Amino acid sequence: MKIMSDIKVTKVGIVGIGFIGSDHLHRLTKTIANVDVTAVCDIVPGKAQKELDRQGLKAKDYHDYHDLVNDPDVDVVVCTASNEAHYEIVMAALKAGKFCFCEKPLALDANQCMDIVKEEQKHGRRMLQVGFMRHYAPEYVQMKKMIDDGTIGHPLMMDERHYNQTQPEEYDSSRSIIETAIHEIDLDHWLLNDDYKDIQVFGVRKSKYVQNDQIQDPMIVMMNTKGGVNIYLEVYVRCQYGYDIKCDVIGEKGVLELPTVPQVATRLNAEYSTAILTDWKARFESAYDIEFRDFINHVSQDESPVGPSAWDGYIAAVTADAALQSLAHDGEKVDLDFPERPAFYVEK
Amino acid sequence: MKIMSDIKVTKVGIVGIGFIGSDHLHRLTKTIANVDVTAVCDIVPGKAQKELDRQGLKAKDYHDYHDLVNDPDVDVVVCTASNEAHYEIVMAALKAGKFCFCEKPLALDANQCMDIVKEEQKHGRRMLQVGFMRHYAPEYVQMKKMIDDGTIGHPLMMDERHYNQTQPEEYDSSRSIIETAIHEIDLDHWLLNDDYKDIQVFGVRKSKYVQNDQIQDPMIVMMNTKGGVNIYLEVYVRCQYGYDIKCDVIGEKGVLELPTVPQVATRLNAEYSTAILTDWKARFESAYDIEFRDFINHVSQDESPVGPSAWDGYIAAVTADAALQSLAHDGEKVDLDFPERPAFYVEK
Amino acid sequence: MKIMSDIKVTKVGIVGIGFIGSDHLHRLTKTIANVDVTAVCDIVPGKAQKELDRQGLKAKDYHDYHDLVNDPDVDVVVCTASNEAHYEIVMAALKAGKFCFCEKPLALDANQCMDIVKEEQKHGRRMLQVGFMRHYAPEYVQMKKMIDDGTIGHPLMMDERHYNQTQPEEYDSSRSIIETAIHEIDLDHWLLNDDYKDIQVFGVRKSKYVQNDQIQDPMIVMMNTKGGVNIYLEVYVRCQYGYDIKCDVIGEKGVLELPTVPQVATRLNAEYSTAILTDWKARFESAYDIEFRDFINHVSQDESPVGPSAWDGYIAAVTADAALQSLAHDGEKVDLDFPERPAFYVEK
Amino acid sequence: MKIMSDIKVTKVGIVGIGFIGSDHLHRLTKTIANVDVTAVCDIVPGKAQKELDRQGLKAKDYHDYHDLVNDPDVDVVVCTASNEAHYEIVMAALKAGKFCFCEKPLALDANQCMDIVKEEQKHGRRMLQVGFMRHYAPEYVQMKKMIDDGTIGHPLMMDERHYNQTQPEEYDSSRSIIETAIHEIDLDHWLLNDDYKDIQVFGVRKSKYVQNDQIQDPMIVMMNTKGGVNIYLEVYVRCQYGYDIKCDVIGEKGVLELPTVPQVATRLNAEYSTAILTDWKARFESAYDIEFRDFINHVSQDESPVGPSAWDGYIAAVTADAALQSLAHDGEKVDLDFPERPAFYVEK
Ligand SMILES: [Mg+2]
């Protein structure tokens, strides 16, 4: 235990110790400074304790997340449960007056998200952050700053790709929206400081690598913003060659291009090459660390978190719903209309 | 304080709270997990306490580094004092049986380094790590792995650049070796798994940006290894355009090229461009974090550190001495001869 | 005159000595081997002779293009007259049984193009080549070969940009289609070995650099092929930063990216940069030379030309007409239907 | 034959119809405008006629090059004979008062080159061009202009590579200088507007791909100029991976990097790649065309050629001789001293 440093140690409870929960458990105990994971909880009996043992950790192991949320040794709730359980856990944390970090998606649909927004507003300030970690990737932060600085004039168009090397048969077209395109849906309005006006999703020639005919892969997501920017996004989750993220922003007088992970270049066998990652986790690994460091820095001082908010979670949910609707109706354009952004969700 | 996690918190004392000491103080208390900085010490009275206050920290503030070294609440000594003081502080830490991290250079000359090596050998295992942080930069780690894997066959040549945007008049030619080229001198034998056979340092046409005629800038450092590899290194510390590090390794059947920090690319004003860093600290910032995380991970479990060793510090000192000798003698080739590497410095 | 070489010198007559006609006059007399420009003709009296004098050339100067076409000293007619005159000149050349090179567009509309196709078919072989020079740019030739070789599997999507640095006010939205997008409209079906099924053209947020509100710039051209490939093309002719052509082809297992003109890279002022061209002529200059060399090589031996055909000119005209129709109707999708490609237009 | 154009057709005779002679025969008859190859000559009876037949050409076929040189139907002599014969053929052409293009090297040694310089000076103007074609490669032309414009301040260092994929056993170390490094030896003083002061050539660890132990491959050529620029050139003619030419010029405030041949980039199999050429001829093919077009443009108007001169041929010969001497003496530095450049060889 720390004996000297006059730094507050933030006590965290994690609900849901699956794939991403175990990863955050490791991150919060081994990588991020000044955090103590005091409690964990998983719906499957014994699962959380097994992971604690595997990582050489001690913490209270609750069977009911309400007990974790209400434990005075838990200052902050991290929700990494299954998507279906996000809503109730987040609501419980808010009702207990605890800061909460919830992995994306915030909840299952727009209504649930709006409920959460309303619950949070009772506190008069932000209590919640949603795990859209790309906001913390240095390359996107740099790109946003250049847009805000007017480097390329007003943005007019965006060209994006979200490609995965491969996905199993059960990864159907709706998951390509809800789990894949959701990242760009969340990012783009933030990058552009704009709101979406409409969205359409349509297929192109199917790759021979789809496992069955019902799967549309690749597909194109096209959005227009209220400010008139057109966003073109190719989603291709069986592209075979790697995990590849592209983001170009075209402005009135220039173009910005997102860089990728630096790799040693080789001159070999008549080719000049650099490796393309195949694992998405490696692509944004440092973004996860920066994300939690920023979240903890704020809540440890009883300050509201400043990363992606419940409102961002709500926007993503409404937009993804419309995307699914477009996909179900031959790619017709679906209009989007959002209520006004409540005051404390407006970035200063 | 942490109440639950079954993780040992490593108690660190820092000697020397100057520029780099303050930076490491911040790193060890705010960025690296499971460390407690229990004590600090600076030769200038009040300096350490002032920095503790500035960073909102509490720790014992010693006037005499011996007291810090011998404090039972100090498990590990971090030496960031002035170069002249490294020797005595490191020796004191070793004599007290404490693990020690010493910023580069390990000591002022080869004799001091050899003394340290001998003191460390009394422990029968490594107790010390030297702060050559580039060993932890992911791009060098990747490059070393590719060399070790035989990707390009046996290395034959290296082409390197170490350029700074600018340096003040007092940064003379000897500092270009001792503080600048020293990084490549340390890195290259590690990358190549080889030993140096000779070194020469010579000037080229002087840049008009040198502040006085005594300064040789740029200069070329050329080394040959026992294995026959030729290393060509351009050192130019007033290159005006940025902080630029290049490292190509040419092997029998291919070339490896070190990547650089990823930056948003722009198409603007008839140019396709990416920014070049101007601040060296930004270039290897994450390497410093990884370096300390690795060091703490090992010593917290009473294991020897595995980063750059006292022996590496000794090799760098001998080689830099020879470089200065070459520079003083019109770039004549100076032979290098090292005693056999003691057993526990040999990497497994 | 050549006295020894046993090489046939091809006698060329050029109709229309304006901007592009003068350029081709220079090319055919100074750059391309084994050509003799024996006659020229321009509708403006004296204009052709003036250009001959300026370039230090001698040739017959006709006032009526029929005389040039029927001159026995003219083997081949090059038509670089205004777009309105293409139809009648090409028809005259075909009726006279002469090989003909016609600058793009082949004629003003699809009907005229079909007339030409029918006239050409009377000869039982190709007599005509249309000046879509990009087919000869080595980078497109390489790309087509890689597609044909199956390097990336079957193509699924294309991403393209056609950006000009700037255009005057009179360059309206229809010229963005007829003179700018026409190049990609011509290229893409050739690259893909496919036919277009539909096209739509729609605007995005207008650049502040448009000179009046009637101009839609940038705009997006989207086409689907019968084979299911989706083509996304950004046309932005006042992008301010340069002349920039992008072409990515995304296939089932990989992506091809068109390279651009090689330029010396600089490290300067904290930027790593290469120049982007601002003049479109410099971009494809060598393609023009290769185009004419290939055309002359074939017709000099009384062989049919193998470059872009009258049928390609017809396809471009039909597609551009549909694009204009879409633009006039809020970007609605316009279906395309082509008759079967006559036998001798099918590439072997 | 041309009947109308008022353009002089230049009558060329080619001496030596081997590999490069056949290539230039094709170039001058099929690619370059307004040239008539009126005569050829080869020391091997029947060889020239056979090549004429193969290329479908007619020309006088001489057995003795003196007859070709003195033929009034030969305005210009192109010398592509074996290196040993260059001297006498060039001298004969000069004595006959004919313009002459001689492939590199100009002659076998410095003395022969100086004889040629003296013979040419009798004409009071340049009559001769040497076939160092890289002077015409657009990338080098661009680089030279940027140096001359002061883009990077005064040059201080050059870093170069001249790599071939492979060479047979008979390509020994001296050929690595005389046939490979000779291109950079010729180029660098031209790029820098400077003269060489000394040169040294030394080996590094031998590649396992050398066919016998006498071959030094790779080797390093290092030159200093009178202006103080240091040139570092790696010559590696069995590098396995391709034909790769690198040229960086480091100046007081920036760096210039030579681009390479543009190639379609691929994203495939977890790699982002572009092809590296393996055939040196493809690398500089267009430079050969531009070279001859420029040469013919000048001499067709009875103007002196402006490409690489006899003086450049002399400098290359002296420097290559010194390089061989250094190689024979363990890489010792060999001083270079040139007489003052005669007036009409000084570029305006
Ligand atoms: Mg996430």
Ligand SMILES: [Mg+2]
């Ligand atoms: Mg360091």
Ligand SMILES: [Mg+2]
């Ligand atoms: Mg054209």
Ligand SMILES: [Mg+2]
């Ligand atoms: Mg040559």
